[in-house]
Amino acid sequence: xxxxxxxxxSRYLSLIGGxxxxxxxWYCDLPPSSPQTWGEQTDVPESADxxxxxxxxx
Numbered sequence: 001x002x003x004x005x006x007x008x009x010s011r012y013l014s015l016i017g018g019x020x021x022x023x024x025x026w027y028c029d030l031p032p033s034s035p036q037t038w039g040e041q042t043d044v045p046e047s048a049d050x051x052x053x054x055x056x057x058x
Contacts (some may be wrong), residue, residue: 027030 010020
């Protein structure tokens with residue numbers, strides 16, 4: 001399950017008027033909007049997690 005696959009699929013959905021809310025919704029790891037509603041996460045991080053972090057450790 002690559003980010004390229006997700007990017008291609010989400011681009012296609014946007015072209016036909018669909019909406020893909022998150023990486024989790026695309027791969028059906030959790031029910032739709034579950035991460036946004038309940039804050040649940042699996043062990044697969046999203047590429048934007050660094051942006052949402054409080055601090056970054058290098």
